[in-house]
Amino acid sequence: MKQKFDIIESSCIPLPLENVDTDQIIPARFLKAVTRDEKFFGENLFRDWRYNADGSLNKDFVLNDPRYSGEILVAGKNFGSGSSREHAAWAIAGYGFRVVISSYFADIHRNNELNNFVLPVVVSEKFLAELFDSIAKDPATRVRVDVGAKTVTNLATGSCESFPLGEYKQYCLMNALDDIDYLLQQKSKIEEYEKKSK
Amino acid sequence: MNTLFDKIWDSHVVSLIPDGPTQLYIDRLYCHEVTSPQAFDGLRARGIKCFRPEKIFCMPDHNTPTHDQDKPIEDPVSKRQVDSLERNAKEFGLSYYGMMDPRNGIIHVVGPERGLSLPGMTIVCGDSHTSTHGAVGAVAFGIGTGEVEMVLASQCILQQKPKSMRISIDGKLGKGVTAKDIALYLMMKLTTSGATGYFVEYAGEAVRNLSMEGRLTLSNLSIEMGARGGFIAPDEVTFEYLKGREFAPKGEEWDKAVEYWKTLKSGDDAVFDKELHFDAADIAPMITYGTNPGMGMPIDGKIPVPPCKALDYMGFTSGQSLIGHKIDYVFLGACTNGRIEDFRAFASLVKGHKKAPGVTAWLVPGSWMVDAQIREEGLDKVLEEAGFEIRQPGCSACLAMNDDKIPAGKYSVSTSNRNFEGRQGPGSRTLLASPLTAAAAAITGEVTDPRKFL
Structure with missing residues (x-):
């Protein structure tokens, strides 16, 4: 959903697993929807981890643990690998996450998050380990993400890092503009390119 | 610098956004039924048409049953998705190869076999295995549905230029070792994130000796090492495979095309961000x-x-x-x-x-x-x-x-x-x-x- 980003301060939901692939984020059977209902995808985020095979709630999974809540998902290295399905980003957005923090994101998924107003924040392994540690000690640990300054702060320890974000995407996020809004303004340039490359 | 990837990418740059991504022109967009419906919805919501409908080909493949395709799909949810693609293709004036059409199949099998994927092209599809088409010497990569919408709307997409990597497999493959085994071997060595951020050029004797089918298999699996895409410079194997295919150039156009395609290779002085060498003899069935x-x-x-x-x-x-x-x-x-x-x-x-x-x-x-x-x-x-x-x-x-x-x-x-x-x-x-x-x-x-x- 298009929304303006500025400063986000929230508690976190920790998912200390590496290589979380998009099949786990949203299983293939939920790709059959033909509309983009974020609520539907959000309800099925991590479906097969959230629910047992018999449909009952898996109480051991972090999203079902009442100690954890917030707009920030903190995940292990190589988050979002596998299939290119944008539905994974819709599910993350639909659940209510605005930020995902990891030490590494799979390329396509990272783009998909950015295009859907979920901010992927890449941090160092050290920062990530410390953050998991803070959350383990105190589930209410808060993190502050400043999109204007491109910094992320673990408010429990005061550790602060800057994260990569191109100025173009930063501008889009802070002004709630998407890429197509931009491209539609470029028609004459595209036609010029087509003539030139014939 | 002066890699084949640079040559193809740079010749498709429409503009560079200061401190932002590149606006890249796309020669071919493929749409299947799973990752496209919301993109078409987006066009309708914005009240716009497809910018270059003749460059876009649609076919259902993910939901299609593998028996009784002449009968309606039993699963109503699958049927709705396949029907949506047909309706969208019709509404926006795009080529559509439906079930039972002799041109139908998995999009990444159909593109090369119909000559829709050609050397030097930029090719995208809302599917991570789009890297497959790189086997003909194209820059091909998977995109998300929002990006599908970009291409439908403008025939362009906004992308950061990936880094380049060359993986050479030197020597000859042993008995019973196939392109699939090369790919599984590379994934074992590099892990599923070892090539994240890179576009991979496959080279070396063992790659050159692969048939086009083998090259398609190898390029297909690039994404499983985390790579944005993977490709192989076109050569006689490529030209032989493409000649006479439905959408490949014909007659004089063909000769002109081959002449151009022969220039599509990394220079002897090409510099890659990363280079890896493996010995084909070390690879076993995996x-x-x-x-x-x-x-x-x-x-x-x-x-x-x-x-x-x-x-x-x-x-x-x-x-x-x-x-x-x-x-x-x-x-x-x-x-x-x-x-x-x-x-x-x-x-x-x-x-x-x-x-x-x-x-x-x-x-x-x-x-x-x-x-x-x-x-x-x-x-x-x-x-x-x-x-x-x-x-x-x-x-x-x-x-x-x-x-x-x-x-x-x-x-x-x-x-x-x-x-x-x-x-x-x-x-x-x-x-x-x-x-x-x-x-x-x-x-x-x-x-x-x-x-x-x-």
């Missing part, structure tokens, strides 16, 4: 034991990782050999290994043998064109005599969006591309391997070294 494609090993190896969630899921133990492990299903097909050469390999191995009792085998051609060629070459007879039947084309059990689902707890030796938890059906256990290894498993009912039969 099999996976875990729940990501990087968890592979030589088929006669022992599981090299300590006890973990993946091994629990698979029901394997650390240090175990998989040779002789009983299997339940065999799947030959997918955009990875659903081409004619894969069926030739499978048929050559099972010829004169019988399918093992207790094994369910799904042999799914990648397209109707592959199906026709199977019959033309008489491979259908060989397979039938050995107790196998050929199903109708589609993505099938690769991701089990249709009714081809491996039951929970069952073992499947699969020529597809992913062994993620539940990928082939909830609870399914997937062992990725080549068509030869799948064939050996199909006739013995257990994990078997295919070299025994060669």
Whole structure:
């Protein structure tokens, strides 16, 4: 959903697993929807981890643990690998996450998050380990993400890092503009390119 | 600098956004039914048309059943998705190859075989295995649905230029070692994130010696190492494959095209951000034991990782050999290994043998064109005599969006591309391997070294 980003301060939901692939984020059977209902995808985020095979709630999974809540998902290295399905980003957005923090994101998924107003924040392994540690000690640990300054702060320890974000995407996020809004303004340039490359 | 990737990418740059991504022109967009409906919805919501409809080709493949395609799809949800694609293609004036159309099949099999994917092109599709088309010497990569909408709206997409990597496989492959084994070997060495951020050029003697089908398999699996895409510079093998195909240039246009395509190679002075060399002789037939494609090993190896969630899921133990492990299903097909050469390999191995009792085998051609060629070459007879039947084309059990689902707890030796938890059906256990290894498993009912039969 298009929304303006500025400063986000929230508690976190920790998912200390590496290589979380998009099949786990949203299983293939939920790709059959033909509309983009974020609520539907959000309800099925991590479906097969959230629910047992018999449909009952898996109480051991972090999203079902009442100690954890917030707009920030903190995940292990190589988050979002596998299939290119944008539905994974819709599910993350639909659940209510605005930020995902990891030490590494799979390329396509990272783009998909950015295009859907979920901010992927890449941090160092050290920062990530410390953050998991803070959350383990105190589930209410808060993190502050400043999109204007491109910094992320673990408010429990005061550790602060800057994260990569191109100025173009930063501008889009802070002004709630998407890429197509931009491209539609470029028609004459595209036609010029087509003539030139014939 | 001066890599083939630079040449193709740079010639498609429409503009550079200061401190932002590149606006890249796209020569070919493919749409399947799963990742496109919301993009078309987006166009309608914005009240705009497709900018260059003649450059866009649509076909359903993920949901298509592999039997009775002449009848309506039984699953109403799958049917709605396939029907949506047909309706959208019609509304926006795009080419559409529907079910039972002789041009239908898995998009990544159909593109090259119809000559829609050509050297020097930029090609995208809302599907991570779009890297397949790189085998013809194109820059091809998977995109998300929002990006599909960008291309529908403007024939452009906004992208950061990836870094470049060259992977050379030197020397000659051993007996029974295929393009699939090269890819599984690379994933074992590099892990599933080893090439993240890179576009990979495959080179070296063993790659040059691959047929076009083998090159398509290798390029297909680039994404499983995390790469944005992978490609192979075009050469005589490429030209020979493309000549005469429906959408390939004809007559004088062909000669002009080949002349240009011959310039599509990395310069002798090309500098890559990363270069890797491997020796083809080190590669054995491979099999996976875990729940990501990087968890592979030589088929006669022992599981090299300590006890973990993946091994629990698979029901394997650390240090175990998989040779002789009983299997339940065999799947030959997918955009990875659903081409004619894969069926030739499978048929050559099972010829004169019988399918093992207790094994369910799904042999799914990648397209109707592959199906026709199977019959033309008489491979259908060989397979039938050995107790196998050929199903109708589609993505099938690769991701089990249709009714081809491996039951929970069952073992499947699969020529597809992913062994993620539940990928082939909830609870399914997937062992990725080549068509030869799948064939050996199909006739013995257990994990078997295919070299025994060669």
